[in-house]
Amino acid sequence: MEYMKNYKHWLANVKEEERAELVALASDEKELKERFALPLAFGTAGMRGTLGLGTFRMNEYTVARATQGLADYIKEQGKDAMERGVVISYDTRRMSYEFAMKAARVLAANGVNAYLFENVRPVPICSFAVGYLGTFSGIMITASHNPKEYNGYKVYGSDGAQLSPEATARVVSFIEKRDYFGVPEATVDPSRENVMGKDNVKLCDHITVMGKSVDEAYFDRIAKLSLSPEAVAKEGGNLKIVYTPLHGSGYKPVTEILSRMQIPYNVVPEQAEPDPEFPTVKMPNPEMPDALTLGIKLAETLGSDVVIGTDPDADRMGVAVRTNKGEFVLLTGNQTGVLLMDYILRRHKEKGTLPQNAAVVKTIVTTSLAEKVAASYGAACYDVLTGFKFIGEKIDLFQKTGAHTFLFGYEESYGYLAGTHAKDKDAVVSTMLFAEMVCYYKSVGVSLYDRLQEIYKTLGYYAEKTISVYFKGLDGMEIMANKTKALRKVDIREIAGWKVASTVDFLAGEKTYSSGKKEKIDFPKSDVMKYFLEGGDWVAIRPSGTEPKLKLYVSASATTAEKAAEKAAALLDQMKGYVE
Structure with missing residues (x-):
């Protein structure tokens, strides 16, 4: 049994203080399978998983192994790529700083320059820094808006975008050749490990700490995107904004940009401080209605105009605005x-x-x-x-x-x-x-x-709905995959009474019309099915890339908001039956 082999290998190699966690699992076969049957997948979005020991968990060993694979890939590209190096950022989650430092030390041990931020920085500043510093790659330690039990490892290419499928495949090929243990690491003097507040300071050979200089360049750059400075000058002082970073990395950059615009703001006090436990929300996700509950409550007390919330790595933004009746309404993405x-x-x-x-x-x-x-x-x-x-x-x-x-x-x-x-x-x-x-x-x-x-x-009035159908357990991903396979065999001619005009299978790379005519589509292959109705409305189904869940999407239009919402609900209700 491969999972038992992996378990014993880890038991023999983890640090002494970590052995107790693994020893406690010895008689729990289900947990052993979940942790050791498979490696944590590394895709174009990097890897993401729950924290803990095991091959299918986020921990210092899986991070070190992934970083070694990335280092091997960079070394393959040559000396210039190694000198350009990798910028590393991290959010406020548990172990984010530790994983970032681990990645920096592994890169440095391989002769690859690492540029580590002195404190938490959000996704956009990490992506910007790749181009600004001219690095070959970037690493962002984050699990975005996932629950507190998660963390993740995102990799950027030299353009500041997520790695291409080709580059990802090459990195994976190097990762798979490496063991989880014995990965080389550069030594950092413990007295110098407190990097907070430093900027452009050498921590050791191949590790440089970055800070405010990158921030200033970022703020200068985005300021040029302003389109109505005169309106901000006229109305900004009268605008009242409530902002919540949801305990994440958005606090400093978001409040800084609002301050530079001279727009008054109030931060939700219970959610202002970085906190990996995210104690005030079920999930730190601005898509979830409850994420802005405290913000709206504060805004009603203060008479504010707008509520804005960002997720832990500040790449997503949710908002609430007042209706003509003065009530707050959450806007969809x-x-x-x-x-x-x-x-x-x-x-x-x-x-x-x-x-x-x-x-x-x-x-x-x-x-x-x-x-x-x-x-x-x-x-x-x-x-x-x-x-x-x-x-x-x-x-x-x-x-x-x-x-x-x-x-x-x-x-x-x-x-x-x-x-x-x-x-x-x-x-x-x-x-x-x-x-x-x-x-x-x-x-x-x-x-x-x-x-x-x-x-x-x-x-035209449009209504959109999105839901997720979860599949639990070790075989959740397999069940999800089988659902999409089965769906492809169903000839869906109508949905909730509306005729299907065409079906697009992004995995097969073709569009099939109701007449039977087929044509190729110019998209990369992806496990997505999209059904276009007569009139242009549509329903789409795709599996999540990081969790065992299927996501259903609907876009419906009508002559009134009520009719559009009713149509969207009807379409979604019927499509759920195909995958639940």
Whole structure:
């Protein structure tokens, strides 16, 4: 039994103080299988898992092994890649700093330069730093918005975007050749391990601590993305914002950008301090309604206009705005993205700076309303697979070919990016532009809620719904995979009474029309099924890349908000039956 072999190998090699955790598992076969039957998968988004000892857990051994694989890949690229090195950042989760330091020491032992941030930094600053420092790669220690039991290890390429499938495959090939134990590490003088507050200081050979100099460059860069400084100057002092970092890494950069804009803000006190336990929320995810509950409560007390929340690594942003009745309403990721896209395109058009080749990018599970908004300004709208790395790839392509000028990209899961300073989601620049957008509409006598309703009245009412179907246990991933295989064998002609016009199988790489006609699609292969109804509405199903769950997405339109919501609910209800 492979899992027992792995268990015994770990039992013989872990530190003495760690053995007790493994000894306690000796008679728990289920737990042994979960921890040791499989290695933690390393994909284009890196790896992510629950903390603990074992091959299927996030711990210093799995981190060291993965970093050794990355170091081997970098060494294969040559001396220049080793000298350019790797920038390393981390969030506020348990073991994040320890994993970051471990990665730096492994890289240094391999002669690869490591640039370690002196304190927590969010995803966007890590992605930006890759380009700013000119490093060959980047590592971000984070599990994003997952529960507190998780941590993760994300890798960026030299463009600041997540690793390409080709580079990932090569890194994995090196990882698989390595054992979890005996990975070389550089020695760091314990008296110098307190890196907080340092900037551009050598910790040891091949490890340099970075700090404020990178932050300043980042803030200078995103400040150039401002589109309405005059509106901020006029209305910013009157705007009241409540912000919550949800105990994460967004606190300093988000409050810094709001301060530079001279916009008053109040931080939710219970959620201001970094805390890996995330004690005030079930999950530190701005997609979840309860994440902004404390923020809304504070905003109602203070009479604030807007509530903004960011997740632990500050790549996602959730917001709540007031309706015309004065009540707070949570905006979905689709709605926030549409508002930001509309604002950016509108202001460029008003200022006469809208490029003729302007383009926005969204994922295939993001609302179709985005296409209509882009078209209304004469901008191209491109669809990419789910995952911000594909938006990053599109940005890189636009920059290399000059075919389009990228202005905005987003996905329905609350991730947005304006500008090309980073190639991953950026909740800091999103907060800046969102606050500026509120000021702009205030200056013309319109609320943000009003503007959203105007968009619906002009382009059609849209309703989007997303749910996840979980499959528990060691075989959860296998059950999930079998569900998608079975779904492909079902000829779905109608959903909740609406006829299916075409079905797109992104794994097969083809689109099949109701007439039987087939055509190839120009997308990388991915385990996604998307059903287009007559009229353009759609339903999509895809497995999660990090958890044993299937995600169902619906985008429905109608002549009223109520009808659109009813249609979306009906479509979702029937599709659930195919996968539960």
